[in-house]
Amino acid sequence: MQQDFIVLKWAVWPPLRGDAEQDSARQKELLASVPKMLKRRLSPLAKIVFCAANQCIAEHMIVPVVFSSSHGELAKSFSMMEMLEAGQEVSPTAFSLSVHNAIAGLFSIAWNNQLQSTMVAAGEEGLAAGFIEALGLLQEGAEQVLLVFYDEPLVDFYPSEPFKLATDESRALALRIAKSGEGRKLKMSSLSLTGNDGEQPVQLAAFIRFLAESQAQLTLKTPRHSWRWEKMSG
Numbered sequence: 001m002q003q004d005f006i007v008l009k010w011a012v013w014p015p016l017r018g019d020a021e022q023d024s025a026r027q028k029e030l031l032a033s034v035p036k037m038l039k040r041r042l043s044p045l046a047k048i049v050f051c052a053a054n055q056c057i058a059e060h061m062i063v064p065v066v067f068s069s070s071h072g073e074l075a076k077s078f079s080m081m082e083m084l085e086a087g088q089e090v091s092p093t094a095f096s097l098s099v100h101n102a103i104a105g106l107f108s109i110a111w112n113n114q115l116q117s118t119m120v121a122a123g124e125e126g127l128a129a130g131f132i133e134a135l136g137l138l139q140e141g142a143e144q145v146l147l148v149f150y151d152e153p154l155v156d157f158y159p160s161e162p163f164k165l166a167t168d169e170s171r172a173l174a175l176r177i178a179k180s181g182e183g184r185k186l187k188m189s190s191l192s193l194t195g196n197d198g199e200q201p202v203q204l205a206a207f208i209r210f211l212a213e214s215q216a217q218l219t220l221k222t223p224r225h226s227w228r229w230e231k232m233s234g
Contacts, residue, residue, distance in 0.1 A: 002189040003135050004232065008144065009183065010175040011055035012208050013048050030054045034110045043073060045170060046103045049150045052172035053107065057146060062113050063176070064137050065146045067104045068120040068130030070165065070200045075155050103150070122149075122200040126220060127207055128227040130200075131188055134177060144178045151201040164198025171201075173208055184211075185232040195221030 014023055030051045031039060042050065049067075057063065101119035108117050116137070120130050127149060134147040150172035154165065197203060197220045210218040210229065217230040 001132075002187065004185065004187050005135060005138065005177050005179060006181050007184040007186060007211070008176045008178055008181050009056045010173065010211055011052050012171065012173050013051040013055075014171070016208070016212060027051055033059070038106065038110055041106065043076065045073060045075075045150065045152045046106060048152075048170055048172045049103050049148060049174075050107065050110070052150070052174040053146060053148050056174045056176040057111075062111070062115055063144045063146050064115045064117070064142050065104070065107065065113065065148065066118045066120060066130055066134040066137070067101075067107075068122050068127070068133075068147070068149045068200065069103075070122045070151050071154060072121070073099070073102055075152065124199060124222050124224075126198070126200045126203040126222065126227075128188075128190075128220075128222075131227075135188070138177070138179050144176055144181075147175045147177060149173045149200060149204055149207075151204065164196065164202045167201045167205065171204055171208070173204060187230045187232055189228050189230075191219070191226040191228055193219070193221060193226040194223060195226065196223055197221045 013027075015026075027047065031042075031047060031054075033054075034042070034050065053065075104117050104119045107113070118133055118137075120133055122129050130147055130149055134145045137145045150170075151166070152170035153168055197206070203220050206218060206220065207229070209215070217228060219226050219228045
């Protein structure tokens, strides 16, 4: 596989070099357009996703969206399991906001986005699965696609060591991509090289550094093959 595309805009939340007070004020600004009734339903993870995505799309911009997460709202699911174990009831609303596509649904409501919204449960392929889905939409005729990666740390009940399944911080990365336009041109390709650079939460930090810094390419290895992203000139 080999595919060229343009990153028209990208944003990460929390910011790479942030200040707690400034970040808090900026978060309120980025979430100001979300209806209050809906905002109350946003988890800390959902707020991170909204803050990253909102910086990549203009007001009233409607585009297909691909969300990708390894663990989703797993902390919410675990909390409900603890409630059930304690003999407490779980509300239907709490359950509906814990499913893997919950944030994608809330985003569609908040932005009144009636185009397709896809939720990818990223596995050992990591970031590549989300990219493949988004690039497929471009190939099918979409002019632009919003691609959002996110994850939060696993709760202690789910030990990840020695497997590279999680990181110690929550992070969301949003990219608005297209086949043409003004922006950073990238090429994504697959290689036969194998290894284990971890799943999406671990890969995400490396990909953000790749976007933010001057390195020309990034290769992420999986047990079956590798994926490479390259910054193209021109």
